[in-house]
Amino acid sequence: MSNEMTNERPELIWLRPERATRGPAPAHSRAAIAATAIALADAEGLAGVSMRKIAAALGAGTMSLYTYVPKKEHLFDLMLDAVAGEWRLPDQPSGDQRADLADFARQGIAAMRRHPWTPALVLTRPSMGPNSLRCTEYFLAVMAASPLSGGTKMELFAMLNGSICQFAQWEANQREAGGSAQWQAELATYLGSAVATGAYPHLAAAFAGGETTDMDPDAVFDRFVARVIDLILAAKG
Template structure:
């Protein structure tokens, strides 16, 4: 784990680079070209360093991904203390998270595939637990709620990205689902389509869905 390795031993000359600068360079590449474009060679070139020298700071690619994830999580702005309004605090957290995902389209997939346990991720976890402490739910239940909360936000952000890829994809999806609903094989789907009305504004869809997720977070298991 990169978090178990000291960034520097305190001996010798001051390093030319830092984990923060390396993560920032990697994030710049990922934001511009996607996560697949990130490599130790590309990051080293962006920093004006030799590729092999970078391994002195980040021993392997997985460590680089962990540093990128944690650097992105540093963009949250947490209050000193929760407001006491759990719904409002969770809504603020969700809107911040969606904004971060929009700035870094590669991030939702990374959040879903790698555990966020760096210093900034732990601050996020601690803040979530502080916000939800007023529910009286056990810590383990609140950790499970956080996973559900984060999963919803990752999936919503990824859907946004897919939808933004083009109107053609959306038109094809609507046409396909309409055809399926009219086939008679999916009566409940047909009924839902018949009562759905016009497509809702995406921002309103997000807020309504978020309200449901927050309600689930606040509801004790079994109720």
């Protein structure tokens, strides 16, 4: 049933016009509101974002902002899409699928490190605004030569995005819970004592391997996402 028939306004923010076709130009914009909300979230976390704080930063009345962004969920959609706009994508893929996907993933983890509140929000409220559609279109262009169905390609795109989000969330959790030297030392002691019991022979063998692994965050991410890309490029319909 159409919105005209039900006299209801669209629920999706992207279906709502940003400004009326008549009347004075609006004093604010969705982009400015989203940018202000992102700055607040970067500084205080998602819990620190409120229409009152956004209005104060913009020099506007709190209630007036609801004419631009009727619901907080709409604000989240605008924020996520603004972050998706930070991906610098070429007009066309290079033709090297692995390199193109790796670059896409690195831009993703960089954006999520800049905005550590994004992973949890993406995983609970995925957004498909204009910038998100641009990212989706680019992934599909990278995968254009693949014989996989469109539905499978979309699932693989969701897998890639979800993997980036999960890695970013894991990094954030590590920083929060494992930042202290005491925690690291206690973890090493615990694992050492557990392995010494002989109850975990495979874990003991893994620790006894002796190889050194580069634990630089970028190197860890590159190894992680390379395995995800292996799965994407080896996927069957």
